[in-house]
Amino acid sequence: MALPLQWPADPRSDAFLLTDSNRLAARMLDQWENWPTMAAILTGPRKSGRSLLARIFAARSGGTIIDDAERVPEVQIFHAWNTAQAERRPLLIVADAAPPRWAVKLPDLRSRLANSSLGEIGPPDDELVAALFEHLFERRGLDARPDLIEWLTLRVERSHLSVIRAVDMLDQGAMERRARLSIALARSTLITAGLLAEP
Numbered sequence: 001m002a003l004p005l006q007w008p009a010d011p012r013s014d015a016f017l018l019t020d021s022n023r024l025a026a027r028m029l030d031q032w033e034n035w036p037t038m039a040a041i042l043t044g045p046r047k048s049g050r051s052l053l054a055r056i057f058a059a060r061s062g063g064t065i066i067d068d069a070e071r072v073p074e075v076q077i078f079h080a081w082n083t084a085q086a087e088r089r090p091l092l093i094v095a096d097a098a099p100p101r102w103a104v105k106l107p108d109l110r111s112r113l114a115n116s117s118l119g120e121i122g123p124p125d126d127e128l129v130a131a132l133f134e135h136l137f138e139r140r141g142l143d144a145r146p147d148l149i150e151w152l153t154l155r156v157e158r159s160h161l162s163v164i165r166a167v168d169m170l171d172q173g174a175m176e177r178r179a180r181l182s183i184a185l186a187r188s189t190l191i192t193a194g195l196l197a198e199p
Helices: 023-030 050-061 074-087 107-114 126-139 146-155 160-177 183-193
Strands: 039-043 064-066 091-095 117-120
Touching (some): 064 074
Parallel strands (some): 039 091, 039 117, 064 091
16 A cells, blocks of 8 residues: 655755746845845745755855744844844745734844845746646656646646645555556546646
C-alpha cells in the first residue's frame, strides 16, 4: 500500500520557477541595494516558494532572513531590523501578509515595516501551474504526458497548495493501482479528493 509520506523540499536553488505571478517579487529582491531601508517584506501564499526565494536571496546578497515572521517575537524582528540598518546588511522578513493584515502590536516595529520594501508573490498563473506540475512529476520520476499536464492545468484550483496536493494524490493513486498516469486516472482520483474545478 502506498504511504502518504510528505515529499521533501527541493534543495536546489534553481528549482524556483519564475513567471509573471512572482517575477516582480524576485526583481525586488535582485535590486536590494536600491531599497530605501536595508529591510524588506516578502509575502505570498503557503507553498508558493517564498522560503526558497528567500534562501536564494540570502545566498546572493549575504543578507539574513526571518521566515514565518508572524510566529517570531516582535522584539526580535525589531532588533533585527535595526541591526540590518546599522550593519548595512539586508534583512528579508517572510510573512503571510504585510501590515495591516499582519497585526503588528509594537508601534516602533509597525512604523519600520511600513517603511520597508514589499515583494508579493501572487496566486500561480497558468504558466506556473503547468510548470509546477511538470517539475513535481519529474522530481518523483513520474511519466506525465503533455496532454495530462494541459488537462490538469485547466481543472485544478489555482493555488500552489492544490497543485502539490494533486501531485501527491496522483503519485499515491498510480502506485496503489500499479498504473501509469493518465487523464482517466487523474479524473477518478481528483474528483474523489475534491481537487477538480470546472475548466
